[in-house]
Amino acid sequence: MRSKPHRVLGVVMQQWFLASNMSAPKYITSACIISNDTVTLNGEQSFAGDNSGVDSFLLSVYQHFQLSYPKFHKMDRLSKLGWLAAELLLQNFDSAYYQPEQVGTVLANANSSLDMDLKYYDSISDVPSPSLFVYTLPNIVAGEICIRHHFKGENAFFVQPKFDAEFIQGQVDQLLDQNILQACICGWVDVLGQAYEAKLYLVEKIKKDNAVEFAADQMK
């Protein structure tokens, strides 16, 4: 068969990336943790709520950081939590540095969308609501983050009994080492009732001030 240049290039590139043990260095360039009524940005507490419950706390984070995104108010708790964490995580992110397809997400949680599933199920004896039903999937939070920041790369959502940082690191390593993505938001975003926790990390190949080398231990 006649050798087609793009065919050869594709195979060579794939072989090279897959075979390369010399993976490019990767850094956590930003970290945002929202849990226990506090927001922690890059290791420093930047906001504390007044223990008034998850809904009131999420709204107070939105207001404290003077965010403006009307769609926020339509989201379920899981999307609000993940969206807020991503918003704060990406405060200094230069999106022009990347193509939309080069940025993606790898997220996980324990309870999938159960918080919204319970709410939706309670509503169906009356009139089932499409605006509630759409949030009964865990990956919708990734969709909300992608819409807000115009990210079009790979997005994955895993369900685990507890945050498996080694697994998440393995997934992100592959995506960045094989040049499927150049930047990735990864971590944990979980809500059930009044219990919530978001731990999001921005992983890039460029070293910035205060960046730490990307490793599972850095996400624990």
Next chain:
Amino acid sequence: MMANAPDIIPDVYVVADNILSPIGSTTVENLASLQTGVSGVKAQSRPAISNESFVASLFDDEQIKVIDKSYTRFESLLVSSITDALSGLGENFLNEKTGLIISSTKGNIDLLETEAHNDELNQRIALHTSAQIVADCFRIKAKPVVLSNACISGVMAILTGLRMIRSGQYDQVIVTGADVISKFVYSGFKSFQALSAEVCKPFDKDRAGLNLGEGAATVILSKNKLSDSDVKVSSGAISNDANHISGPSRTGHELGFAIKKALLDAGIASNDIGYISAHGTATNYNDEMEANAINFAGLQRVPLNSLKPYYGHTLGAAGLIESIIAIHAIKTGQIFSSLGYTESGVTQTVNVVTELTNTNITHALKTASGFGGCNAAMVFSK
């Protein structure tokens, strides 16, 4: 340069598979149904799901084997499907280098409808609980992986398995998925006005929405080819529309990007693809977007079908069921008719197959899209 490329990247093969659906409990039975135009989609009267009758592809109770009374319906389907897929592979096939990936959108959510709600039920519903039960059933030591990425879950689970073998983490991976249709799921799709009152007609001018379906499916991936006819998993890619959480991209460029990336990674061109197994839900928006994407990737002349008129939309199982049919299309050269299709109802050209077609297929493409704006494309090869 090619000669110097180290030959340490294993190819990954599909060495066994199972489709467990209302039209067959093995892949062979399912293929026989498709060959004779048998569909599982029909009028259903299920008061537990809806007071009104509706059109869907659902299991009868006797079609779901009770393996262990502690298993839920969802778990029974997964275990039955895996058991059949493994049945030809010998006692010692599973070992410490075997991984398990489970794909589902709603798992055990039907338990909300029959059980008292408390913290214990929350745990029982959790997808990771089911995953551990399935892993324990087959004595798989590896931590099971659960992927829940809306309607691309099944396709993405195969891609995840491919990468796990290529990275050297596992020698073989069981990729399985299922979803059951409950009042929860049915009422939600109905609230979206997404359901057709008759058998769905993907890409047709008279298409009027989707049908829901129940099913489970399993592929066993291995770095070792076990038979000459084993099909290779060549590549895959995922993208996001970044447009709307419940409506697809207006241009289809994002699914188109995933398709182009999958072709590039497989080292093939658009004219190397012999068959497209489309997502084809028969909603107005999905089929239009998909037709745009297929044109964007230059695949508009490639024979295409959607299997939704046979299975309905089986959610977390759909990508697996439809990939297995594509894998067998490569083996047999047979492409099934896209049931019910008469005249195009999308603005871009797509080559919808309207009768059982025998051809030669070296590479097949499977596409999928879902809520949250996610898109997936996989290439399987001879």
